[in-house]
Amino acid sequence: MLSPEEIAARLAGVRQRISRAALRSQRPPEAVNLLVASKGQPAEAIRAAYEAGARCFGENYVQEALAKRANLADLTNIRWHMIGHLQTNKAKLAANSFELIQSLDCEALARALSRHRKDTPCAVLVEVNLGGEATKSGVPPGQVEHLIDAVRNLVDVRGLMTIPPPAANGEQSRGFFAELRELRDRLSSASGLSLTELSMGMTDDFEVAIEEGATIVRIGRAILGERPS
Numbered sequence: 766m767l768s769p770e771e772i773a774a775r776l777a778g779v780r781q782r783i784s785r786a787a788l789r790s791q792r793p794p795e796a797v798n799l800l801v802a803s804k805g806q807p808a809e810a811i812r813a814a815y816e817a818g819a820r821c822f823g824e825n826y827v828q829e830a831l832a833k834r835a836n837l838a839d840l841t842n843i844r845w846h847m848i849g850h851l852q853t854n855k856a857k858l859a860a861n862s863f864e865l866i867q868s869l870d871c872e873a874l875a876r877a878l879s880r881h882r883k884d885t886p887c888a889v890l891v892e893v894n895l896g897g898e899a900t901k902s903g904v905p906p907g908q909v910e911h912l913i914d915a916v917r918n919l920v921d922v923r924g925l926m927t928i929p930p931p932a933a934n935g936e937q938s939r940g941f942f943a944e945l946r947e948l949r950d951r952l953s954s955a956s957g958l959s960l961t962e963l964s965m966g967m968t969d970d971f972e973v974a975i976e977e978g979a980t981i982v983r984i985g986r987a988i989l990g991e992r993p994s
């Protein structure tokens with residue numbers, strides 16, 4: 766794990782790059798929310814980022830998230846998102862544990878999440894598989910409208926999330942980020958839902974994603990370093 770000082774310095778550097786990219790997209794820096802992607806990283810690394818000012822963290826596996834969080838229960842105002850594929854049989858554990866589930870990809874999952882919530886519906890993003898990659902989860906762009914119609918009374922759909930196909934550099938992903946924004950604009954008009962959130966951009970491409978309209982960037986390695994294997 767990197768030292769707390771190194772994590773703080775990296776976080777400050779990433780924040781500066783986020784601010785500059787937001788200004789290039791004619792938006793205030795606060796319009797872009799930073800989520801620290803902490804899968805595979807120890808609780809101490811999360812604590813160091815929190816102490817340096819980060820408040821929102823994303824995990825990929827429910828059990829790993831809950832185990833680490835038990836060690837971080839003293840951190841106030843910390844917020845957790847689910848950013849990895851969520852199996853329907855984990856919905857009960859996940860439904861009341863995350864501020865936002867960014868990986869909704871089927872109606873069965875929405876039904877299971879809704880069954881395990883009492884008062885307000887679960888906030889979700891629909892994960893879109895823009896590259897048509899068989900190895901990646903997410904819904905093909907042509908099926909997002911149908912999924913939103915099927916789940917809008919079960920969960921609170923706040924927007925879209927994507928992970929573009931692997932690329933040599935961020936610039937190569939620009940077309941995918943623009944496509945997600947255009948899909949959001951179209952579905953927002955079609956559904957009447959505001960769909961304000963566009964979760965896109967990671968260590969290698971977050972500045973391009975912000976230029977194309979990202980409201981949430983999910984950044985791991987640039988802040989916490991390489992994940993331990």
Ligand SMILES: *Cc1c(COP(=O)(O)O)cnc(C)c1O
Pocket residue numbers: 802804825848849928967968969983984985986987
């Ligand atoms: C791991 C992960 C990230 C962060 O990736 P980095 O390249 O480390 O910034 C973002 N989003 C998801 C869904 C991830 O699984």
